């Protein structure tokens with residue numbers, strides 16, 4: 276029986292409880308938002324003795340961080356040469372190098388603090404699903420290997436074995452990458468932060484952010500935190516009218532469905548080396564297994580406003596196209612979430628006022644980007660050196676997206692048409 280519930284909420288170690296903020300308090304740095312960005316910043320600041328308070332509006336991981344696919348990827352969706360074309364060679368190379376090192380940052384953090392994140396560092400597969408997709412794999416390989424990155428192109432029998440399907444004849448194996456349980460990771464980060472002395476308040480949405488006598492006050496419904504510096508880490512899940520950071524992206528949804536634990540041939544065959552995978556489709560299909568050998572399929576698109584059976588049909592179709600000889604999977608959980616998107620697939624870094632920093636629009640690459648940006652913000656606050664940040668700061672006006680709602684709707688319409696085409700077997 277298919278339940279509408281996020282799998283990770285069930286399979287992650289239990290969430291610690293964080294009391295709401297009920298009395299006024301102060302800190303050197305106040306972090307708003309308890310996802311990867313906020314908690315990574317909290318850890319890296321607390322490691323250097325900084326007094327940090329985190330205000331989370333709901334519960335830890337209730338934003339994008341607890342819902343993601345769990346692919347720990349290096350880089351943006353855009354290819355490195357495209358980043359250079361967009362940002363210039365210096366900034367493009369800097370960003371590619373920083374994001375290339377980000378999976379190691381994630382896996383090192385997990386190891387250093389012994390976080391039970393159900394992580395594997397076996398690499399990830401970008402699977403060419405047709406001739407154009409295979410060409411994309413070749414281009415990515417050429418651009419990455421030119422930069423000395425540890426990537427391989429898998430073809431023929433080796434490709435079939437790694438992907439577990441003869442429908443994919445070429446795939447890029449990125450050995451830097453891997454997978455984790457995203458809720459386990461974010462809850463683990465919160466536990467580490469508190470062990471380092473960070474105070475986390477749950478159910479404490481910030482309603483106002485104001486400067487009084489040179490100090491910032493983050494005001495919640497019951498009490499407030501005063502601090503010299505503020506990191507806004509609310510990203511695509513920003514709630515309230517106290518900030519305009521949510522004007523820097525448009526929202527795109529991502530849907531996931533998980534099977535019952537696989538056994539027998541399916542368990543032995545699908546992604547046997549435990550990479551996470553996604554294909555080169557315009558509306559990509561992501562494929563991975565969790566620690567209990569469930570198969571997880573995902574794609575860009577919203578669950579809402581569609582017939583209940585819509586995505587189940589889509590999932591059955593993906594199974595049929597990649598694993599036609601295996602018995603039909605029993606789907607157990609489905610859920611979706613939103614991420615902040617930009618047309619160029621590059622995230623935004625802003626300093627909207629003196630003493631405030633924020634990063635937004637990770638374009639579906641937040642495990643690495645968020646962990647990295649949290650550390651970058653910590654380094655920037657500690658040293659004052661802008662070179663700590665791998666992208667130039669932009670102003671809010673430069674980042675504002677025009678007609679974000681319309682862009683979200685148009686994207687969703689396009690994705691629905693694509694998935695319908697797949698289900699009707701018009702799009703192969």
Ligand SMILES: Cc1cc2nc3c(=O)[nH]c(=O)nc-3n(C[C@H](O)[C@H](O)[C@H](O)COP(=O)(O)OP(=O)(O)OC[C@H]3O[C@@H](n4cnc5c(N)ncnc54)[C@H](O)[C@@H]3O)c2cc1C
Pocket residue numbers: 307308309310311312313330331332333334335336337338339340341342343344345346347348479480481482508509510511512513514515529530531611612613614637638639640641642643644645
């Ligand atoms: C379905 C899905 C699949 C994804 N898959 C992947 C993937 O495989 N790999 C990958 O790298 N990335 C993936 N992403 C993207 C990634 O999850 C996000 O980019 C990342 O979680 C962003 O982290 P964050 O800490 O910046 O923000 P979030 O995790 O969204 O955290 C923001 C927090 O701020 C809190 N908040 C909001 N408003 C307030 C307020 N007023 N006061 C206090 N707190 C507030 C929210 O409650 C939330 O907890 C996926 C995202 C989704 C939704």
